Amino acid sequence: MNHRLNRFSILFMLAGGLVLLFVIAPLVGLFLQTSGVSIVKTLHDHEVTHSILLTLTTAMGATLIFSLGIIPLAWLMAHHQFRGKRIIHGLIDLPVVIPHTAAGIALLSVFSDHSLLGSGASFLGLSFVGTSAGIVIAMAFVSLPFLFNAARDSFESVDKRLEHAAMNLGASQMQTFFRVSLPLAKNGIISGMIMMFARGMSEFGAVVIIAYYPMITPVMIFDRFASFGLEASRPIALIFIVIALAVFVLIRLITRKSFAVR
Amino acid sequence: MLYVKNLNLQAGDFKVPDTSFDVKKGEYYFLLGESGSGKSLILEAIAGIQKIKSGEVWVNNLNITHLPMHQRRVGLVFQSLALFPHLTVMDNMAFPLQRRGIKWPQVEKEVVQMAQRLSIAHVLKRKPGTLSGGEHQRVALARTLIMKPDMLLLDEPLSSLDILLKEEMVELLRELHQQGQTILHVTHDYRVVGSLANRISIIQKGLVLQTGTPQEIASNPKCKLASRLVV
Numbered sequence: 211m212n213h214r215l216n217r218f219s220i221l222f223m224l225a226g227g228l229v230l231l232f233v234i235a236p237l238v239g240l241f242l243q244t245s246g247v248s249i250v251k252t253l254h255d256h257e258v259t260h261s262i263l264l265t266l267t268t269a270m271g272a273t274l275i276f277s278l279g280i281i282p283l284a285w286l287m288a289h290h291q292f293r294g295k296r297i298i299h300g301l302i303d304l305p306v307v308i309p310h311t312a313a314g315i316a317l318l319s320v321f322s323d324h325s326l327l328g329s330g331a332s333f334l335g336l337s338f339v340g341t342s343a344g345i346v347i348a349m350a351f352v353s354l355p356f357l358f359n360a361a362r363d364s365f366e367s368v369d370k371r372l373e374h375a376a377m378n379l380g381a382s383q384m385q386t387f388f389r390v391s392l393p394l395a396k397n398g399i400i401s402g403m404i405m406m407f408a409r410g411m412s413e414f415g416a417v418v419i420i421a422y423y424p425m426i427t428p429v430m431i432f433d434r435f436a437s438f439g440l441e442a443s444r445p446i447a448l449i450f451i452v453i454a455l456a457v458f459v460l461i462r463l464i465t466r467k468s469f470a471v472r
Numbered sequence: 473m474l475y476v477k478n479l480n481l482q483a484g485d486f487k488v489p490d491t492s493f494d495v496k497k498g499e500y501y502f503l504l505g506e507s508g509s510g511k512s513l514i515l516e517a518i519a520g521i522q523k524i525k526s527g528e529v530w531v532n533n534l535n536i537t538h539l540p541m542h543q544r545r546v547g548l549v550f551q552s553l554a555l556f557p558h559l560t561v562m563d564n565m566a567f568p569l570q571r572r573g574i575k576w577p578q579v580e581k582e583v584v585q586m587a588q589r590l591s592i593a594h595v596l597k598r599k600p601g602t603l604s605g606g607e608h609q610r611v612a613l614a615r616t617l618i619m620k621p622d623m624l625l626l627d628e629p630l631s632s633l634d635i636l637l638k639e640e641m642v643e644l645l646r647e648l649h650q651q652g653q654t655i656l657h658v659t660h661d662y663r664v665v666g667s668l669a670n671r672i673s674i675i676q677k678g679l680v681l682q683t684g685t686p687q688e689i690a691s692n693p694k695c696k697l698a699s700r701l702v703v
Contacts (some may be wrong), residue, residue, distance in 0.1 A: 374521045375554035377541035379568040379619060389567070393558045 237451065244448045252445035258430065265426040268342055269411035272350035273357070273403050280354055281399060284361035285391065303359075305352045313351055314419025321347060321420065344421040349410030356409055360402025364395035365407055400465045408458055473497040473654050474518070474623055479527035481678070488513055488678035490527070495656050495671075500649045502665050503658045505633030505675035506697060511658040512551070514675075515625050518656070519548040532622055542569070542571075551628040555600035555614040561611050562596040568619035582618060590614045590644070606637040606686040607618075613644070617653075624648070630664060644666065657697075662700045666667050666690070674698050 252258050283302075287295065305313055321328045321338035328338060338344035368391055376386040392399075414428040422429060427450045435443035474495040479486035488510040495501040503511040509541040516522035518529050518545045520541035528537045536544050554562050564581055569579045595603060603611065616624065626645075630638045642664055647657055649668070659665065660697065665672060666686045673683045674697060682694045693699035 369552075369554070371552055371554045372556060374519075374541070375550055376556070376567070377546075378519050378521075378544075378546075378548045379541050379615065380571040381567070382540075382542050382571075385571055390556060456564055 212225060218399050232266060237442050240444065240448050240451070244444050247439070248445040249448065252449060257425075257444055258427075258449070261425050261427045261430045262450060263451075264342065264345070264424055265411055265428070266453075266457065268345040268426065269349055269407050271342075272346045272353065272410045273407045274468025275346065276350040277357060277399075277406075280357050281392075284358050285365050285387065288362050288365035303355050306355050310352050310413065310415025311419055314348060314416035317344075317348055317351055317416060317420050338420065340421050340423055342424065344422075345424070345426055348416040348420045349413050352413050352416050353406045353409035356405035357399070357402035359398045360405065361395065364402075365391060367398070368394045384470055404458065404461050404465070405463070408454070411457075473499070473532060474656065475530040476514070476518065477528045477530070479514065479517060479529070480525040481510070481517055481522055482525055483513055483522065486510065486513070486678070488517075491675075491680055492527075493673050493680060493683060494681055497654055498649075498652055499670045500645075500655045500657065500668050502669045502672040503656065503675050504662060504665055504672050504697060505658075506660050509660075509675045510678035511660075511675045512627050513678075515548065515627050515656070515658050518623075519546055519625060520544050521548075525645060535679055545619075545621055546623045546625055547616035548617055548625040549612050549616050549627065549629050551631065553608055555608065555612055555615070557600055559599070561592065561600065561603070562598065564600065564611060565596075565615045565618055567615065572619075579590075586618045590617075600624050605633055606640065609633065609637070609641060610644070617648070622654070624653055624655045626655060628659055628661075629657070630659070630661065639663070648681075662697060686695070 287298065308316075318339070319325060319345065321331070323329060323332050323337060323339060331338065336343060338347060372390055372394065373386050376390045377383070382390060412428060413426075414432065417426055418429050420434070425433065427446065429441050431447050431450065434446060476491065476493050479488060479491045486508075491510075491514060493501075493503075503514060505511045513522055517524050519677055520536075521538065524537060528535055530536065531544070533548060536546075555561075556567070559567070565583045565586060566579045569582060571686075574582075582595070584593065590613065592607060592610045592614060595607050595611070600608065600611065609632075613629070629645075630641055632643060645655070645657075646668060657668070669686050671683065671685055672689055674681045674689065674695060675699075676695060680699055682689055689698050
């Protein structure tokens, strides 16, 4: 391939560079405008640290709990042709296209203590409004398409002959799933889980409707901004971005090391 | 041993209409046909991969037509070999034994014995991606043989091998047959058939045109492919 720069390449590099700048500039601006003192002070604010911990654990909970249903559904969609399959695809992708505040309202109509499901759950001592459980379902609702689509694509890419070979060698469908399909699709599934976790962690719209309190960090950033202004919210935003990036990179590193294709 | 009775299959527009044949215990039986003749489809139907429209498949006086794939005890060596890329050769070969709940020391013993028998003991710790064509072939065969199938189904197992490896594999298959293994072998390669087969069925467009010993078919060929048979 010829790597010499011509007008075409320069034009595309300029256009692409502008987009990169558009992403990087606000982050750099945030770093430059936040003082070290305010960061240290914020790090000692228990409300902030508790909020960050709550955000990470609820996002992780949403990913792990819902993956138990999403992964089997993705396998079914990758392996079977049936009437209404496209409708299910559309339904799963719905949270991506609807406003997340609207998603929050929709969730509230099903999970509030006055709804059928919500009242049933509260009878069992589980409430979704203003609780961590509510945060988990709101995060899961808006982020599950990321895991579903990645898992379905990964299952589709597994050579069907390998699954047939496993069954011919005496493996039941369940054994074939756990010994062949899942290990071969795991890289895509883990990527999907990371994306679901990251998307859940950054959710604001749906969560703020169903559970303003306890406050996850995106809600806290908004709350401090609305109540005390930019100066109060900026250090929290900066710390959250750094932690989110660190967690993201850490998970990538761990999974790449443990699940590298050999 | 194997009885395929009035088998009707359909895959897209292609049909296998009303095919019947039987393979006796200890026999080396060939389904010989050109590409697209439906012979692999028949093999997949016997293994339970291909859905049967009508007809029956019997193995050892047991009707297996509607049995799930993993309960059929017919070992299929796929044309693509289908070795599990994420498992070592050892784990690939251990796979069918572990599925039957056999404990590891016994599994390991049987795997090593089979690997020695097929001269692949030196690759047991390797992943399939690092094997040569011949080693690949032997591992796939070993993995199927270790489950002691009632019937060994071979789907074009020699097609991707060079001439030397092909000769080596032909000898190995002859040896297996001499040890009593019943084999149903699907191929388009008329050159390998004559020296191995007890009986042959010539397949064209899903229909059995002619069945007989290599000598019977060579002396009275009913199609171009049959006339090329080397006995």
